[in-house]
Amino acid sequence: MCGIVGIVDAATLPRLGDVRHALDLMRHRGPDGEGTWSRDDGGPPFVVLGHKRLAIIDLTDAGAQPMGTVDRSLWITYNGELYNYLELRARLEGLGRVFRSDSDTEVILQAYEEWGRRSLDSFNGMFAFAIWDERRRTLFAARDRFGEKPFHYSWDAASGRFAFASEIKALLSLPTVSKGLDDRALYRFIRFRELAASDQTLWADVRRLRHAHWLELSWVGDRFTLSTAPYWDVDLDHREELSREEAASRFRELFADSVRLRLRSDVAVGTSLSGGLDSSSVICQIQRLGAAEGQKAFSARMEDPELDEGRHIRRVLQATGIPGYEVWPSAEELERLFSRLCYALEEPFPTTSQFAQHLVMRLASEHGVTVLLDGQGADELLAGYRPYFFTRYLDLASGWRLAALGRELLAFRRRHGQALPLSAKAVAARLAPSL
Numbered sequence: 001m002c003g004i005v006g007i008v009d010a011a012t013l014p015r016l017g018d019v020r021h022a023l024d025l026m027r028h029r030g031p032d033g034e035g036t037w038s039r040d041d042g043g044p045p046f047v048v049l050g051h052k053r054l055a056i057i058d059l060t061d062a063g064a065q066p067m068g069t070v071d072r073s074l075w076i077t078y079n080g081e082l083y084n085y086l087e088l089r090a091r092l093e094g095l096g097r098v099f100r101s102d103s104d105t106e107v108i109l110q111a112y113e114e115w116g117r118r119s120l121d122s123f124n125g126m127f128a129f130a131i132w133d134e135r136r137r138t139l140f141a142a143r144d145r146f147g148e149k150p151f152h153y154s155w156d157a158a159s160g161r162f163a164f165a166s167e168i169k170a171l172l173s174l175p176t177v178s179k180g181l182d183d184r185a186l187y188r189f190i191r192f193r194e195l196a197a198s199d200q201t202l203w204a205d206v207r208r209l210r211h212a213h214w215l216e217l218s219w220v221g222d223r224f225t226l227s228t229a230p231y232w233d234v235d236l237d238h239r240e241e242l243s244r245e246e247a248a249s250r251f252r253e254l255f256a257d258s259v260r261l262r263l264r265s266d267v268a269v270g271t272s273l274s275g276g277l278d279s280s281s282v283i284c285q286i287q288r289l290g291a292a293e294g295q296k297a298f299s300a301r302m303e304d305p306e307l308d309e310g311r312h313i314r315r316v317l318q319a320t321g322i323p324g325y326e327v328w329p330s331a332e333e334l335e336r337l338f339s340r341l342c343y344a345l346e347e348p349f350p351t352t353s354q355f356a357q358h359l360v361m362r363l364a365s366e367h368g369v370t371v372l373l374d375g376q377g378a379d380e381l382l383a384g385y386r387p388y389f390f391t392r393y394l395d396l397a398s399g400w401r402l403a404a405l406g407r408e409l410l411a412f413r414r415r416h417g418q419a420l421p422l423s424a425k426a427v428a429a430r431l432a433p434s435l
Contacts, residue, residue: 001149002065002079003029003052003166006130007174008139008217010045010160010224013038019050022170028344029079029166030054037066037075039132045160045219047132047139051077056371057085059266062101067109070100073134076109079166080127080149083261088122112140117214120231124261128209130164137219145232146377147196147211154205160224162217168346171206178205195347199228202347259285262373270369272360273297273316273324275309277384278375280316286373287320297324298364298372300356325367327359 003026007014019036030052039047051065068075082088085104088111093099097110104125111119112131117140126148130141141164143151153164154177165171172179182204188194189202199207209215212232218225242250259282263269271283286292297317302308317324334355341355364372379385383392389412396405 001029001166002054003027003170004077004079004128004130004151005050005165005170006077006132006139006163007048008045008132008162008224009047010219010222012161013046014048016048018174019048022165022173023050023052025170025173026052026165026167032059033064035065037068039134044222045137045224049075049077049130049132054370056081056265056267057105058101058103060101063103063105065105067101067103067105069109069113074109074113075132075134076105076112076129078105078108078127078129080125080129080144082107082123082125082127083264084122084124086264091122117231120214128166139217140214141209141216142214142231143209143211145212151209152201152206153209153215155207155226157224157226162224162226168201168203168206169343172203178203180204189348193350255281256285256289259373260289263289263291265371267370268294268296268368269371269373270296270298270364270367271322272357272364272372272374273299273313274375275299275312275316276375278378280312280375281378282373282375283316283320283322287322292320292322295322296364296367296369297322298360298367298369299324299326300360301326301328303328303330325363327356327363329356329359333359 003023005019005022005026007019016036016038020034023034023036032055033053034051035053036048036050038049039045049066053063053065055063057063066075066077082104085107089099089107092107092110092114095114097114099106099110108119108123108127108129109131111122115122120142123144126144126146128141128143128149128151130139130151132139139162141151141153143149150166151164152166152168152171153162154171154174155162156176159176161176163171163174163177171177181202182200185195185200185202195202196208199210201208209228210230213228213230215226215228218227263286271279271286273279273283283295283297286295297313299310299313301310301313313324313326329352334352337355337358341349341358344358345354361372389408393405393408396402396408
């Protein structure tokens, strides 16, 4: 990951020292380099961009940021990875574009210069970036489709002052950003445990750019205007008539391609192996792709046998031949690292899974691995959590697929040692339309 920060001001030249202090607070995000750029034509608007670099693609100085185009009309600060950057680069070269580096950063920059806002439709990756467009006097920013990379900002329309950063602490360090809490957001969190459902954070002056959204700060006359909008969403009305076998084959192809693209890196790539179906599938797919050589897997083990998945981890490592490394989280270490976790995560977190992930990633770093592939998100995508089971059972019942329903319920009993409690009222309500 990298750290990005920027200040755009309609009236006053921001101090470079403020930007560098904000970058210093995010030094853990980028140990491989630091850079700043400021708009220097002497008049408003005033712009300063900063970057903390973790080098993954193109480790040379040619990949350093903030990065500008040859004519210095566009400048970018970017955090993330564009997985399909080689394909996009070839496409842009076919349009006559010439590249000076091997970085995915330059691909984003040139794609924006070629297609503007529509370039987002071509990006396959995780990203948060901001581009200052000198010709249009516009700051254009965007966040990836699922919000993997953070983008926080503060906007004072009256003064025409805008600031953004990867982390909230970096924004709060700026003298123009208030540290006051948002009472409404705080209430929603206490009452509903809701934090990321909107653009609000727990701080009154800090907003988050929502996933799959772009932001544009435009210089009109002698003042800025701000607009945001989504550029992508799941099409819930889209349907394809596929058999079960066709759907499985399509998913398998997409999954294999996804893993293949994420193995592109100029630094060591490993895997985070929990023993679950998702991370186990990732590491097995790496072997099928013939990319297991040099791979390392990192796992968190538990002293409690009810929580430990060591037997599954061992089976995957034996099947793939990939060496595994383990860490054993403890209550004592959680207590020792708790303040550091709060500092890094910045907002309340509901479980201790982040603690285990921290230890796994620290272990990977100790073994020279910079990038980890993980199975996060599969349970949401494939309905793997227990609350989804009941919906599945009701769907089978409403379609009168009673044999399949019986097999599912029997499998649940065998796996969990108990029957799933089914509400007769809920079943009757679901079945009523089909009777």
